[in-house]
Each structure stands twice: as C-alpha cells, then as structure tokens.
Amino acid sequence: MDRLYGTALRLTRNPDEAEDVVAEAVSNAWRRLEQLDDPNHLDGWLFRILHNTFIDHWRRKQCRQEKEVSLDEPETSDAAAFSLFAHLHQPFLLWIGQPEADFINQLLEQDLAQAIDALADPYRIVLVLVEIQGHSYDEVAHILDVPSGTVRSRLNRARGLLQKSLWRQGQDAGLTGHAKSKSGRVSP
Amino acid sequence: MKASQISCEEVIDHLFEYLDRELDEQNQQVIDDHLKRCFDCFSRAEFERRLRQRIAATGVEAAPTRLKQRIRDLTGQ
Known part of the structure; x- marks a missing residue:
C-alpha cells in the first residue's frame, strides 16, 4: 500500500489526488481480479492499473482545464545537459574525501521529493x-x-533538470564545496 | 561497441541506458568491462546509481489511515 501511495503521490504531487488514484486503481483491480492469471504477478499488475488510472485522471484534468490533451514538452534551457557529478567531483581530493558521495548522503528525502515534484x-x-x-x-x-x-529524450531532460534542481538546493543548504560541513545534515 | 576501443566519452554517453538495462547484452558487458578498469567512469556510474537509489526511495510513503479505510470499504476486507 505504501508503494502504491508513494508512487501515486510522486505522479500527482497532490495527497488527495494520490489517494483517489490509489482507491480507484484498487477498486478497478478488485473488480477485475479474475483477469490476474498468476498471483505472483500481482504487484506488476496492480502498478500497471495504477499507472493507467493516473493517466486517465491526468488526461481528464487536462480536459477540465481546457488545455491540450497532450504531453507536449515545455521549453527547457540547457539544464537538460546538467551533470551533478561534473559539478561535485574533485579528483584531486580522491584520498581525503568524496564530495559527490557526501552530497548524495546528505540530501534529505524531502529535497529529492521536492525536486521531482x-x-x-x-x-x-x-x-x-x-x-x-x-x-x-x-x-x-x-x-x-x-x-x-x-521517452528517451524526456528522460534525459528530466534527469538533467532534476540534477540541476538538486544542485541549487544543495547550494542553498550549504552542501556544495567547503560549505557542506556547516550544514549539520546527517546521512540517511 | 568493443571493449578494447570504447572511450570514456562513449561510456558516459551510454551510462544511463546501461543503468536502465536498455543496452543489449553485448554492449552491457562492454560497459561493465570498462567500468572494471576505469576508476573515473566507475565513480560516475556509482554516483548515478546511488542517486537513483535515493530517487527510487521517494516512491514509498506511508499511506494515510483514511486511504486504508477506503480500501477496506471498497474490498469489504
């Protein structure tokens, strides 16, 4: 249940809508339970129904908002090519520390969720x-x-944009460069 | 791609496809082999792998009690 809800929350960015999507998906699955040919595939089957339910919700919402029903890609800057590793990695520090590993360890769950959302x-x-x-x-x-x-091009851009957003959040939180030791954050 | 000829640039170009398991078996192996002998590319791959793990972990959130009750009501369980 927590994985279904967590995924729905990341997809919808809205707790109430995430609840509705999960409830509708489970209801759909429950009604079509006889279509599940192998109980070992329950997880994948449920998530497939969740994704389809979300896409239906998303498209209906687009219609209500009188926007085009499409997943057209918004304009993005060169952020798509951004590499967090390239900004953090310092080869000359190899034997005394790994800033990129420290950065990831000190990112909070909420930083990541916020950047994805x-x-x-x-x-x-x-x-x-x-x-x-x-x-x-x-x-x-x-x-x-x-x-x-x-899918490939959107994924590349998503990763670049996400990494740039995390870099900015890291800068604000003092996780980049020498400032990281002042952040007081602890590894998860 | 050939293991002996692949450059670091090519590895980085295909790194996400490698991590996503989207390459065919042979090319997956070529990058595997390169990562075993190139520390720079290995460091980059480990960084992206760790970041993916952190991202994947955001897909789990405690479901609210209200939702659990809705599901119980829907399924009669």
Whole structure:
C-alpha cells in the first residue's frame, strides 16, 4: 500500500489526488481480479492499473482545464545537459574525501521529493515510471502512448533538470564545496 | 561497441541506458568491462546509481489511515 501511495503521490504531487488514484486503481483491480492469471504477478499488475488510472485522471484534468490533451514538452534551457557529478567531483581530493558521495548522503528525502515534484508533467511522469517503477523505455512508451524515442529524450531532460534542481538546493543548504560541513545534515 | 576501443566519452554517453538495462547484452558487458578498469567512469556510474537509489526511495510513503479505510470499504476486507 505504501508503494502504491508513494508512487501515486510522486505522479500527482497532490495527497488527495494520490489517494483517489490509489482507491480507484484498487477498486478497478478488485473488480477485475479474475483477469490476474498468476498471483505472483500481482504487484506488476496492480502498478500497471495504477499507472493507467493516473493517466486517465491526468488526461481528464487536462480536459477540465481546457488545455491540450497532450504531453507536449515545455521549453527547457540547457539544464537538460546538467551533470551533478561534473559539478561535485574533485579528483584531486580522491584520498581525503568524496564530495559527490557526501552530497548524495546528505540530501534529505524531502529535497529529492521536492525536486521531482518540481519537474513538469512530461518529465516527472517518465522519470517516476523508469527510476521509481523500473519500467523499460518500451513499457513507458506503451503506457503513455508515445514513441520510445520520446521517452528517451524526456528522460534525459528530466534527469538533467532534476540534477540541476538538486544542485541549487544543495547550494542553498550549504552542501556544495567547503560549505557542506556547516550544514549539520546527517546521512540517511 | 568493443571493449578494447570504447572511450570514456562513449561510456558516459551510454551510462544511463546501461543503468536502465536498455543496452543489449553485448554492449552491457562492454560497459561493465570498462567500468572494471576505469576508476573515473566507475565513480560516475556509482554516483548515478546511488542517486537513483535515493530517487527510487521517494516512491514509498506511508499511506494515510483514511486511504486504508477506503480500501477496506471498497474490498469489504
């Protein structure tokens, strides 16, 4: 239940909507239980229903808001090519510390959730389906009804944008460079 | 891609596909082999792998009691 809710929360960014999506998905699954051919596949089956339920919700919401029903990609800057590692890695410090590892260890769960939630829908949805749910590019392409190449390009941008956002958050929290020792954060 | 010829740039270009298990078996192996002998690329791969683990962990949130009750009501359990 916590994985279903957590995934729905990352997809919707809204606790009430996440509850509705999970409840509707479970209700759909319960009604179609006889279609589950192998109980060992229950997890994947449930999540597939969750994703489809979310996409239905998302499209209905788009219609209500009288926006185009599409996952058109918003304009992004060169943030898509941003590499957190390239900004943090300091090879000459190899034997006395690894700033990039410290940075990741000191990121808070809420920093990550906030950075993911800040991504525009086309990027966030693909990132959640691949990195949280572990779907292949083809599976995501099928779920979203877009070409596999679109999944790849959105995923690349999502990762760049996410890493840039984390870098900014890290700077604000004093996790970058020499300032990191002042942050007082502890590793998870 | 050939293990003996692949450059660090090519490894980094394909790193996310490698981590996503999107490469075919042969190319997956080529990058595996490169990472075993190139510390710079290995460090980068480990960084991205660790970041992915942290991102994946955000997909688990305690479901609210209200939702659990809704599910119980829906399923009659």
